[in-house]
Amino acid sequence: MKNWLRGVIRREKGADGRWEPGAAMTIVAHPDDDLYFINPAIRVSITAGAPTIGVVLTAAEGDGINVDTSDPDRGKAPVDHDGYAAARRVGLRRAYAKMAGLPLDSAWRRERVTLGGGWTMERDTLEAAPHVVLYFGSVRVILPLVDDEIETAPTMPPVDLPEGAGFEPEQITKEIAIAALAELIALHRPAVVRTLDPDPEHDWGYAEYKRSDHDDHTATARLAFLAMQRLAAARDDVPVMEYFRAYANRFWAYNCSPRLHKEKTDYLMTYAGADGAPHPGYPHGDYQLGTNPYRSTHVYSTAQRYTATASWAAALPSGALAAFAVRGDRLLMWQETAPGSGRWGGPVRAPITGLMPTLAVAHRAGGPVHVVALRRAEEGKGIIDVEVGCVEVGQSGPGPWVPLGGPDEADPDRRRQRLIGVPAATVDHEGKLWVFVRDFTGGLSVRRQTASGWSAWERLPGGPRPLQDVLVATTTEAGLVEVYAASKRTIANWRQTAPGGALEANDSLKSTPVASGGLHVVRTGGDRACLYFRQAGTGTILAYREHGSGRWPGGPAELGGYDGLGPIAAIGRSTGGAGDMVMAQRNRYWTASVAVPPAGEGSRWKRMPGMITGAPALVSDATGRAVLVVLGLDGRLHVSRQRAAEPTSAFEGWRTV
Numbered sequence: 001m002k003n004w005l006r007g008v009i010r011r012e013k014g015a016d017g018r019w020e021p022g023a024a025m026t027i028v029a030h031p032d033d034d035l036y037f038i039n040p041a042i043r044v045s046i047t048a049g050a051p052t053i054g055v056v057l058t059a060a061e062g063d064g065i066n067v068d069t070s071d072p073d074r075g076k077a078p079v080d081h082d083g084y085a086a087a088r089r090v091g092l093r094r095a096y097a098k099m100a101g102l103p104l105d106s107a108w109r110r111e112r113v114t115l116g117g118g119w120t121m122e123r124d125t126l127e128a129a130p131h132v133v134l135y136f137g138s139v140r141v142i143l144p145l146v147d148d149e150i151e152t153a154p155t156m157p158p159v160d161l162p163e164g165a166g167f168e169p170e171q172i173t174k175e176i177a178i179a180a181l182a183e184l185i186a187l188h189r190p191a192v193v194r195t196l197d198p199d200p201e202h203d204w205g206y207a208e209y210k211r212s213d214h215d216d217h218t219a220t221a222r223l224a225f226l227a228m229q230r231l232a233a234a235r236d237d238v239p240v241m242e243y244f245r246a247y248a249n250r251f252w253a254y255n256c257s258p259r260l261h262k263e264k265t266d267y268l269m270t271y272a273g274a275d276g277a278p279h280p281g282y283p284h285g286d287y288q289l290g291t292n293p294y295r296s297t298h299v300y301s302t303a304q305r306y307t308a309t310a311s312w313a314a315a316l317p318s319g320a321l322a323a324f325a326v327r328g329d330r331l332l333m334w335q336e337t338a339p340g341s342g343r344w345g346g347p348v349r350a351p352i353t354g355l356m357p358t359l360a361v362a363h364r365a366g367g368p369v370h371v372v373a374l375r376r377a378e379e380g381k382g383i384i385d386v387e388v389g390c391v392e393v394g395q396s397g398p399g400p401w402v403p404l405g406g407p408d409e410a411d412p413d414r415r416r417q418r419l420i421g422v423p424a425a426t427v428d429h430e431g432k433l434w435v436f437v438r439d440f441t442g443g444l445s446v447r448r449q450t451a452s453g454w455s456a457w458e459r460l461p462g463g464p465r466p467l468q469d470v471l472v473a474t475t476t477e478a479g480l481v482e483v484y485a486a487s488k489r490t491i492a493n494w495r496q497t498a499p500g501g502a503l504e505a506n507d508s509l510k511s512t513p514v515a516s517g518g519l520h521v522v523r524t525g526g527d528r529a530c531l532y533f534r535q536a537g538t539g540t541i542l543a544y545r546e547h548g549s550g551r552w553p554g555g556p557a558e559l560g561g562y563d564g565l566g567p568i569a570a571i572g573r574s575t576g577g578a579g580d581m582v583m584a585q586r587n588r589y590w591t592a593s594v595a596v597p598p599a600g601e602g603s604r605w606k607r608m609p610g611m612i613t614g615a616p617a618l619v620s621d622a623t624g625r626a627v628l629v630v631l632g633l634d635g636r637l638h639v640s641r642q643r644a645a646e647p648t649s650a651f652e653g654w655r656t657v
Contacts (some may be wrong), residue, residue: 018609019656021633022191023051025239027181027224029142029196029216030060031092032286035268036298037244038194040260043099043267044590048611050633051131053188054096055181057220059138059156061085066283068290083283086160089136091271091285093124098270100129104277108134112166116180119172122158135184143219145174147382181227185239191635192613194242195224197305198376199386199418201248204442204466209415213247226378229329229353236349238328240613240635241357243305245516247298252468253488253536254300255515257563260539260588261299268293300537302565303516306358306374307422307469308615310520310569310584313629314363315339317395319622323629323637324371324393325614326357331371331391333398334629334637334657340622344639344657350391350398357614362425362433362473369393370433372425375401376418386418388437388447390425404435407445407457416440424471429479429499436473436483442466444485444494446503462505463492470514472521474529484521484531486514491531495550509552511544512536518567518615525575532559532568532583539563541585543578559595561605562587569618571626573647582626582647584616592616592630597647610638610654625649632656 024045026034034042034054045052064081067074094104108124115121119137126132138155139145145153157167185193198221200213211218221243232238256264269275272293273285293299313323319339325332330353334346352375360372372390379385388404406420421438428434432449439445442465447457464487473483480496481503491511494503513536524530530545535556540563542556557578561568564587571582576597583595585605592612593605611633621627624645632638637657642649 019632019634019636019638019654021045021048021050021611022635023053023188024633025053025055025185025188025190025193027055027057027193027195027220029056029058029214029220031056031088032268032271032289033196033217033246034194035095035264035271036296037196037246037249038302039264039267040302040588041194041590043263044611045633046096046099046129046132047101049131051133051188051190053133053135053184053190054092055135055137055184056092057137057139057223058142058216059085059140060088061140061156062288066287069288070290082156082159085138085156086158087283088286089158090160090283091273093134094284095267095271096132096134097126098267100126100132102126102128104270105280110161115183116176116178118170118176119180120155120167120170121180122161122167137180139172139177142223143215145172145177146219146222148174148380149382177223178226178230181223182231185227185231189237190239191633192242193224193228193239194244196221196246197243197248198222198225199305199384200246201251201419201469202415202440204251209413212251217246222378225329225376232328232330232353238330240325240327240631241329242613243357245301245303245305249301249303249516250297251466251488252301252303252516253513255303255517255534255536255539255565256300257537257539257588259563260302264299264302265293268299301516306356307517308566309358309360309422310567310615310617312359312361313617313619313627314361314369315365315619315621316369316393317366321619321621321627322369322393323617324359324361325631325637326355326359326373327635329353329355331355331373331398333393336621342621342639342641342655344637344655346657347637348397352391352401358422360423360425360435362427364427364431367427367431370425370427371398372423372435374420374423375403383414384418386420388420388423388435390433390435404447404454405457407437407439407459409457411440421467421469422471424473424483426473426475426481426483428475428481434473434481436471438467438469438471438485444471444483444492446483460494460503460505462507463494464490467492468514468516470517470519472519472531474521474523476523477527482529484519486519486533489513491519491544493550506550508550509544510554512542512556515539517565520567520570522570522572522581524572524577524581530570530572530578530581532570534568539565539588541568545578559583561585561595562589562593562607564588564593566615569616569628571618571620576647580647582618582642584618584628586612586615590633592628594628594651596649608640608651608654
């Protein structure tokens with residue numbers, strides 16, 4: 001074992017490889033953000049009995065009118081900011097009680113706690129299910145504070161607590177806010193922290209920058225990032241971070257199945273006081289939402305800003321497998337102790353900070369592995385830098401960070417600079433790395449290695465715009481580079497027609513809409529590309545397989561599967577078709593499901609135990625067996641491999657690294 005790999009190998013004791021999910025924390029701006037944008041992940045954690053902590057930073061008092069926004073007489077209603085803020089908190093407590101399977105009027109222990117040297121929050125614990133905890137920060141203005149435009153921001157104490165609860169208006173500084181969140185993360189030790197989007201895409205209906213999200217969402221996500229980064233500088237046991245899109249969900253094809261979006265609306269109706277359930281009196285929810293939550297497009301999608309990929313594992317030059325992930329803001333690497341041994345060590349933490357969660361991993365057989373990521377830095381006064389970069393991993397471990405900038409780095413508007421999409425990468429026939437990202441215009445940009453160094457960023461002509469932040473790249477046996485990107489209605493494709501040639505748009509691929517949050521490509525029999533993704537609005541897994549020479553069929557093959565979220569992992573076979581792959585996905589239970597050939601009905605999917613974050617990855621080891629790797633909701637790597645080097649072979653139980 002190399003001296004840079006100092007991890008201790010651990011094995012799962014249970015015969016089925018089951019592990020307990022760790023604590024999960026959400027950090028949001030408003031009481032309905034987690035229900036609209038992050039659920040069903042919260043309900044899944046609560047149901048599993050995992051400690052589930054919700055943190056709501058703002059008072060969310062809005063205009064103080066707790067009346068349906070569609071009511072024509074709304075302007076005649078009285079303004080009561082304190083009352084509206086209290087009603088929203090009541091609604092959220094009732095929704096959380098419902099997610100815990102308890103009566104809506106279940107008792108909560110409500111108390112005052114002071115954090116971070118001066119921020120007094122309300123902490124509510126569900127008495128019949130004490131693993132469910134809510135914090136309310138009640139700050140009244142947040143983005144100017146995070147941007148250093150103001151030194152302090154006022155809080156609005158809750159008015160619906162018994163007299164003498166000890167709440168007084170406070171002035172919160174940015175330092176107090178960061179310290180308080182870091183303290184909460186350290187106190188509850190979550191395996192995963194879920195928050196909102198720190199760099200939301202702009203409104204695609206405008207050529208210039210126009211924000212598409214609420215300022216409070218953006219500021220909250222930035223504070224969560226800064227708090228986590230501070231914690232990561234002092235300790236290793238930091239959480240996995242997940243950042244969720246908010247209002248920008250409306251731009252893309254819906255990714256929740258009818259089952260999942262009905263579940264979301266059920267909890268939202270309780271939050272809104274519109275589910276017809278008995279209640280102790282007015283107010284008992286956020287009446288601004290009205291009685292029909294389906295009128296909001298937010299219920300139809302739950303999508304992460306940094307879209308998970310299914311390609312975060314690969315073989316090192318020695319043939320030993322390696323897996324890569326970001327925990328906190330640091331790159332972690334796990335490795336097989338010997339090629340094909342099935343025994344792993346790690347993680348090793350690379351000395352790189354500021355990484356966002358999604359990685360693009362690319363390699364050529366026998367060559368080094370390239371890990372491509374986004375790196376983010378808050379520099380104060382609202383100045384933020386986001387860049388693309390890569391790390392080369394060989395036998396001696398991860399190398400230094402190589403910054404690649406971004407396609408809009410020369411733009412004087414820094415907001416445009418940092419709206420870089422999630423990267424995709426591939427290695428060509430000469431071993432040169434190609435990196436692709438969506439740029440500010442919604443088109444595709446590429447930067448690649450050449451014999452003389454890195455090229456400049458190039459915007460690719462053609463194709464539909466805007467593109468979803470879902471890209472995948474591949475290289476054919478002939479050494480030709482291809483890249484695929486989902487738009488709202490179809491999949492765009494650029495490809496080389498000769499080694500070393502330019503990438504040209506190919507308009508022969510006309511797919512059905514791709515659900516936001518996942519696209520994967522593998523090479524199949526005859527060196528034909530096959531794309532795997534979820535059908536918009538249903539979650540059904542589909543496959544499009546190239547006919548040859550860039551020609552595509554008129555429709556996809558349906559492969560069933562549970563109505564989950566995220567990309568589909570698959571391993572290609574030199575003689576197989578779309579249904580002959582070994583596949584894996586995250587299902588609606590937040591566990592992995594696997595499928596082995598031969599192709600059949602939806603029942604071919606087998607659900608494995610153990611809740612996960614992100615997406616599973618599949619890779620072949622030195623023995624020819626498929627190896628499945630997942631990052632569990634306990635923050636640890638779990639590995640399973642096929643019992644034999646046959647595509648039809650079942651998978652063994654999990655081993656925990």
